[in-house]
Amino acid sequence: MTLNAIHWRHHGVGLLLAALQLSMLVATNDQVGIPRDESFYFYAADRAGDWVLGLFDGEVESFSREQVDRGFKYNHEHPVLMKMLFGVSHHVLHDRLELLDSNMLAYRFPTMLLAALAVWLTFLLGRMVAGTAAGVVAGLALTFMPRVFFHAHLACFDAPVTFMWLLVCYTFLRATRSRRWAIASGVAVGLGLATKLNIFFVPFALLGVAALDTWAYKRRTGAWKAPEGERGPLTYYTWVAASMLVLGLGVFLAHWPWLWFDTVPRLKAYYAFHARHEHYPVDYLGTLYFAPPFPVHFPFVFTLFSVPVATLALGAVGFVEVVRRFVRQLRDPSDPDRRGAEAMLLVNALVPPLVIALPFTPIFGGTKHWMPAMPFLSVMAGVAAVRMGRGLWRAAAPARQAALGAGVAVAMLLPAAWATLAYGPHGPAYYNTVAGGPPGAAAMRMPRNFWGYSTIAVLPFLDEAVEKNGLVFWHNATAGSVRAYQRDGLLRKDIRYSGDWTVPSSDWGVYHDQREKLPEETDLWRAYGTDWPVDGYFLDGVQLIGVYHRPAPPALPTIPPGGR
């Protein structure tokens, strides 16, 4: 049995699932706040977008160093594909065509679109490996992951790079028997590198798959190369490798005008920034880590706690099933296509968390850094659904077994769907029932906030309560994010931003619960003379953000006896 073919109707199903994801993302956009980095990317996006639009303006010398620096100097530690898309989307969909009212949504739309396309690709991969029913379960499993759902909103790079990772793997899988797809895989690597650095690891992961597949071919045929007139894995993988090297690097260098000048020093700076990345402190199982080595189990335990239980259970069973099939294929290599696909699934489900698990990897701290594994886990959930159908309805026809298995799996995913809508806008605070939900995670001292995003939950209160021209200390939320809320009418325009580290200069203050930031909450208590917030946002009773208010202008201090 070879991999299942993809026909137009399958694209239709995949795109329906993608449309479901996209509509959910768009509908919940104004519930998802702006983390620090996203506010920087809004700013960078406008510059990158202006540069792109300048290409169509005859009076702008877009390729001059001055224009390139203007467009790309800011935030040059990340490549610019997504920033260009965010900026163009904002300019075209919001400013020019006025199709979208919300500035935030206009910046974020490219991410949402790619996140939806990731669901489509996940469906296709599931379909190829285990049939349409598996594909549907895979697509839904990915859609109903609260943390993925959260990141799929943001004008950041994590959801896009998850799509790109998947795209590289999908094109790779197709390229194992097609020269045209080899070209596509090279372009996909280039687009991935143009999205975020993570893609650097994919070719190495796929090299392992290629080596295994080629070795299995040699074991089966006794030769590395195919007979004259035929093409074996070595030929196809050579094309893929050449394409990834040439087209991948070519697309990467071509997309980033910043690298067109002072190429070597700027490439070095790009590399150095990520090689010596600062560590973000993370509270993990009761220990606040400031520097590596981080516990090797971190990404695995975190996945165990933060992926819905049904998806985990199906994914785990699917993983075992895929391993079993892969081993069987190694012993009896009757279907080389399937062996490559299964190896690819296994490798890509493991490599993203393994990279984070390495003891020398800088501490980044969030599940988003191994999010590219999630589509593969979802495909395994789909595999498990079909296998479960076969196990439960042994006498039924295969198609009916798959459909019934998928039906049960979809029913199992209903709590995940509910959790995605209920917790998704606060995805970084979502924990599954293994962890005991957000309260259980708080009791274990797991982190629950993410760099200022949760501000959005208290904007209605602040809008109502803050006096005219009131000074607010926004803690982790940046001036850019506050301005973005104001531009979209989510916050009154007269409310002011007091600045970073300016608790004493404010009358209102917010505190985003992040363990390493606790001293900043006590700064508020000290400055305002009260430890008790006047409002906040609480997920299952656990504080994500508190709002503090200086009770009144301080009275003239009385002079104690002996004082002056």
Added chain:
Amino acid sequence: MSRAGFTNPWLLLPLVGLAAGIALAVQRARVPARADWQAAAEALRADLQPGDGVTWTPYWAGEARLVLHDLPAFHLPDPAEADLARYDRVWLMGAFGVDADDLPADQVASVDRRTFGRVTLDRVQVAGEKVYADLRADLEAVRVSRVRGAKTEACDFWDGIGWHCTVRRSPDDTRRCLATPIAQQLRRDPRPGRRLIEPNPWARHCGLDAWINVSRDVRVIGEAPRRCVWYHPRAGETVRLEWPVDAPKAERLVVDYGFTDPVTVARNTPSKVQPATLTARRGDAALGARVIEAAPGWHRWTAPLTGAGPVVLELTTTDHRDAHLCIDATLRGPR
């Protein structure tokens, strides 16, 4: 599905899904509503007496904090490490299965429990030792001075929360500044971007030194907020506190202390904190001395209380870089 299907191991998978769904529902059912906390707070307010303390548990159930305004509330990060000696009775609002049963048994004489929705309200009669004098509470009455050789400088400007040695403006001007609304203390940055700035760091504190003072404070030490007295040492000087006490039943001096976490916990740069020495005496009686190591954590020093008159605490160091020390000194005895 055949009858044999009921023993089919593949049934486990949907059962796991079902169990997860039920667990989710059970989990949600344990979450208190804000009204539950409010009802508990209202109930205890009606029965509050002098000497009572109010707190909540678990610490991360932050919604409880909204109802603590105007109550003698205190933080309880870990019930097992509670120190209730300041109070005669403690009102403990609990949720998620945490309540007075999690307090140290030797500090609990009796518990009277009521329930408000998903919140329990425990009235705890406190047992064990009692605090008879509290440096933080008594701070207005404390005399603070800096001694360098034969020269003694009185730190006698009270800003409402602590004593300051250095006052850059006249005391009256400083007091007026402290009572001025924040927005009026700031000037606008002329550059675009609407940022507000102060002319210089001194202006932010109305000419008072933000570091060199002895003030009521709350600092994160040993990974938890600690209510304490900010007590910053100075190299080459002795920072002296003269604490008048009237506590005939007190038998021992208890000092909880620590340098703040941001200066002691190794982050990207090594800590610069150096040890300091704290000595205590009362009249002619030396109560003892303690070297405060430059290490993270909230530590306790206990000394028998002898002598008569004010308790004098003196702090010295050889290097005061990042010496963000905070102490909580009490005199304790049997209840």
